Amino acid sequence: MKMTMRWFGPGYDPVTLDKIRQVPGIFGVITTLYGASPGDEWKKSDILQIKKTVEDAGLVIAGIESVNIHDSIKTGDKTRDKYIENYIATLKTLGEAGIDLVCYNFMPVFDWTRTDLAKKRADGATVLSYDQKLIDKIQPENMFDVINSKADGYVLPGWEPERMAKVKELFEMYRDIDEEKLFSNLEYFLKAIMPVCSKYGIKMAIHPDDPAWPVFGLPRIVRCKENLLRIINAVNNPCNGVTLCTGSLGSNPQNDIPGIIRSLKDRIHFAHVRNVKHNGPGDFEESAHLSSDGSLDMYSIMKALYDTGFEGPLRPDHGRTIWGETSMPGYGLYDRALGLCYLSGLLEAIKKSE
Numbered sequence: 375m376k377m378t379m380r381w382f383g384p385g386y387d388p389v390t391l392d393k394i395r396q397v398p399g400i401f402g403v404i405t406t407l408y409g410a411s412p413g414d415e416w417k418k419s420d421i422l423q424i425k426k427t428v429e430d431a432g433l434v435i436a437g438i439e440s441v442n443i444h445d446s447i448k449t450g451d452k453t454r455d456k457y458i459e460n461y462i463a464t465l466k467t468l469g470e471a472g473i474d475l476v477c478y479n480f481m482p483v484f485d486w487t488r489t490d491l492a493k494k495r496a497d498g499a500t501v502l503s504y505d506q507k508l509i510d511k512i513q514p515e516n517m518f519d520v521i522n523s524k525a526d527g528y529v530l531p532g533w534e535p536e537r538m539a540k541v542k543e544l545f546e547m548y549r550d551i552d553e554e555k556l557f558s559n560l561e562y563f564l565k566a567i568m569p570v571c572s573k574y575g576i577k578m579a580i581h582p583d584d585p586a587w588p589v590f591g592l593p594r595i596v597r598c599k600e601n602l603l604r605i606i607n608a609v610n611n612p613c614n615g616v617t618l619c620t621g622s623l624g625s626n627p628q629n630d631i632p633g634i635i636r637s638l639k640d641r642i643h644f645a646h647v648r649n650v651k652h653n654g655p656g657d658f659e660e661s662a663h664l665s666s667d668g669s670l671d672m673y674s675i676m677k678a679l680y681d682t683g684f685e686g687p688l689r690p691d692h693g694r695t696i697w698g699e700t701s702m703p704g705y706g707l708y709d710r711a712l713g714l715c716y717l718s719g720l721l722e723a724i725k726k727s728e
């Protein structure tokens with residue numbers, strides 16, 4: 375497994391590559407063109423520039439998170455083929471630049487959703503949290519303001535203001551989209567991009583929905599083992615794979631993460647490994663990575679990844695905000711570095727006890 379950290383790029387991420395380089399065991403970063411809007415074709419010069427910036431800092435780009443999917447593709451409207459052409463062109467340029475992993479999600483309207491970005495815990499750390507009871511009281515068109523007001527001025531991934539200004543229009547676009555239609559639009563998209571993925575060896579890794587249940591009545595189709603198996607079997611190409619995000623899948627206590635890992639096997643192309651603490655039905659917070667601090671068994675998760683031969687990039691996911699750091703919520707350096715070292719320690723112990 376290759377240890378990585380997410381980095382949002384120059385001008386967006388207050389954590390610098392120099393600091394990431396000093397995290398013991400780091401292999402590379404997962405990055406993106408943060409200024410690109412869903413549907414844009416990425417320019418070759420921009421991709422080569424960010425690649426050079428990362429390599430000049432002594433790191434490599436281990437994958438892209440994310441190349442976002444335009445809503446026309448998710449809803450399957452009549453302009454989708456144009457946006458799929460753009461996506462294919464972006465994949466070709468990434469492939470030519472030697473980048474072979476792309477994470478994406480297929481969530482309607484809202485990306486990951488939380489009700490608090492700075493819930494205070496007993497030790498003074500703050501964390502992202504979610505409580506369905508609070509969501510049930512929020513009108514969807516106000517959701518962006520709820521998130522944005524707590525973001526400390528940072529633009530959050532998946533919550534771009536330009537897109538969120540059109541929330542009502544977006545809801546209108548999805549009015550007739552149920553789970554089956556969303557799934558068939560995903561299948562159409564995957565079938566269209568597989569030739570370019572196969573040509574360049576680009577592994578597509580769909581990210582689970584977060585939280586792993588429908589929100590605001592919108593369909594969500596990437597939330598359990600059955601969904602994930604359906605996706606990889608619908609387009610049975612090794613390039614069509616999954617981002618195993620333990621925190622997103624783990625938001626639902628019904629999901630047996632080690633079992634999911636063992637059933638997906640070599641179709642896991644990327645792993646986000648973090649813990650969550652369940653406080654009650656539909657109510658969870660993002661804990662420290664240690665098993666003892668949350669509800670997931672991190673040893674069993676790392677063991678399942680090891681046993682199934684996972685060799686791809688893995689990153690600690692959201693961390694707590696600690697030690698007075700100011701950062702994008704969930705993406706401070708300190709707690710993610712602690713998480714990465716802990717996961718590396720688990721892996722070393724697993725390997726040596728074989």
Ligand SMILES: [Mn+2]
Nearest residue numbers: 619622646691
């Ligand atoms: Mn994730």
